[in-house]
Amino acid sequence: MVKVTQKTRYAIRALLRLKTFGEGGTVLKEISKEEDIPVKFLEQIFASLAKADILESKRGAQGGYRLKKSLKEVSLYEVMKSLREDVKFAHCLDIAKPECPLKSKCKAEKFWRNIQEKIMKILMETKLEEIDESLS
Amino acid sequence: MVKVTQKTRYAIRALLRLKTFGEGGTVLKEISKEEDIPVKFLEQIFASLAKADILESKRGAQGGYRLKKSLKEVSLYEVMKSLREDVKFAHCLDIAKPECPLKSKCKAEKFWRNIQEKIMKILMETKLEEIDESLS
DNA sequence: TTGATTCCTATATGTTTGGTATGAATTATT
DNA sequence: AATAATTCATACCAAACATATAGGAATCAA
Numbered sequence: 001m002v003k004v005t006q007k008t009r010y011a012i013r014a015l016l017r018l019k020t021f022g023e024g025g026t027v028l029k030e031i032s033k034e035e036d037i038p039v040k041f042l043e044q045i046f047a048s049l050a051k052a053d054i055l056e057s058k059r060g061a062q063g064g065y066r067l068k069k070s071l072k073e074v075s076l077y078e079v080m081k082s083l084r085e086d087v088k089f090a091h092c093l094d095i096a097k098p099e100c101p102l103k104s105k106c107k108a109e110k111f112w113r114n115i116q117e118k119i120m121k122i123l124m125e126t127k128l129e130e131i132d133e134s135l136s
Numbered sequence: 137m138v139k140v141t142q143k144t145r146y147a148i149r150a151l152l153r154l155k156t157f158g159e160g161g162t163v164l165k166e167i168s169k170e171e172d173i174p175v176k177f178l179e180q181i182f183a184s185l186a187k188a189d190i191l192e193s194k195r196g197a198q199g200g201y202r203l204k205k206s207l208k209e210v211s212l213y214e215v216m217k218s219l220r221e222d223v224k225f226a227h228c229l230d231i232a233k234p235e236c237p238l239k240s241k242c243k244a245e246k247f248w249r250n251i252q253e254k255i256m257k258i259l260m261e262t263k264l265e266e267i268d269e270s271l272s
Numbered sequence: 273t274t275g276a277t278t279c280c281t282a283t284a285t286g287t288t289t290g291g292t293a294t295g296a297a298t299t300a301t302t
Numbered sequence: 303a304a305t306a307a308t309t310c311a312t313a314c315c316a317a318a319c320a321t322a323t324a325g326g327a328a329t330c331a332a
Contacts, residue, residue: 003139005320009244016240027277035240041322047279059278060330076251104152104171104267108145111267115212115258122254131240131247142290163308177291183310195309196299 003085010037011045011079016131018055018067025056025066045083052082070129077123139221146173147181147215152267154191154203161192161202181219188218206265213259 013035018026028046032039046065050057056068149171154162164182168175182201186193192204 004248006322007320009248012247013240013244016244029277038322040324043278044280044322050278057278058330059276059328061274061276062331063277063329065278104149107267108149108152111148112140112145114266115262118258119255122251122258126251130250131243141288165308174291176293179309180291180311186309193309194299195297195307197305197307198300199298199308201309 004080005085007041007045007083008080008085010035010042011049011083012076012128012131013037014042014045015049015054015067015071015074015079015128018065019071019132021066023066025064027064031065048082048084049079052078054078054082071132072127072129074128075124076126076128077120079128080123140216141221143177143181143219144216144221146171146178147185147219148212148264148267149173150178150181151185151190151203151207151210151215151264154201155207155268157202159202161200163200167201184218184220185215188214190214190218207268208263208265210264211260212262212264213256215264216259 014031014037017031017035021030028042029039031037032042046055046057049055050065053068054074055065057063057065150167150173153167153171157166164178165175167173168178182191182193185191186201189204190210191201193199193201
């Protein structure tokens with residue numbers, strides 16, 4: 001299953017915005033306000049992104065977030081995966097065994113896997129940097 | 137949003153199975169049994185596929201379904217669309233106007249559209265015929 | 273110690289999905 | 303004409319998932 005949720009969209013926009021703050025970074029509240037994303041929701045999102053080493057956090061007063069990687073290096077796939085969004089089509093590939101009575105199921109699952117690989121390739125090749133370029 | 141649901145998977149498998157019945161076609165109940173898909177759910181699926189001219193139906197006694205198009209001609213995109221599964225990423229492209237205060241949103245939405253087009257291309261190029269070939 | 277912040281986890285709300293139920297409409301067969 | 307077999311149409315329901323909201327713990331600079 002490949003899905004692009006609101007969460008993913010928020011994440012992308014937040015990262016893009018964070019980029020404009022450069023090395024200094026900023027505080028979550030700021031981005032929440034500027035991008036009009038619910039604070040508490042964004043907290044969860046940033047927690048995930050931080051865990052995935054896409055951004056860096058510092059707690060406490062004078063704390064905040066800043067990008068840890070250049071957006072050139074961060075793929076869409078990486079973001080989606082860190083948010084634990086499923087990036088798979090095939091459902092039960094383990095059923096696809098020779099003995100499986102539903103032959104068309106076996107075939108179909110393998111078929112899904114092929115598609116999945118193609119789409120994952122796109123998601124992996126797409127770096128966030130492209131976003132900034134996509135308006136020019 | 138691109139998603140592959142159970143419904144889509146059922147549809148694919150059902151079409152594949154239907155193909156094995158050739159010109160004569162068969163009755164929904166039969167496919168339901170062989171593919172282990174809930175009858176009533178499959179009814180809805182087939183109704184959609186029929187509306188999309190992918191298969192042909194005949195009501196009443198001695199009725200049933202048969203493929204209307206060769207699976208060579210039917211794309212994954214077509215199936216998904218006929219089931220009214222969303223095949224779009226971009227959410228609110230109409231907000232992406234010059235006046236939009238959320239510039240990163242505008243950028244992002246355009247970015248999503250690019251991705252969407254790539255993925256749609258894959259889905260459109262993928263014909264169901266490939267499924268049968270994918271195990272060989 | 274205080275205030276600002278991130279982090280953690282539980283809960284509430286809304287939407288989608290997968291499936292069920294009921295029955296109407298259609299058609300071949302008897 | 304009656305019957306049985308089918309597709310067609312629609313409404314409903316429960317579970318899963320998405321989108322938040324809430325409360326407070328942990329951390330840290332001043």
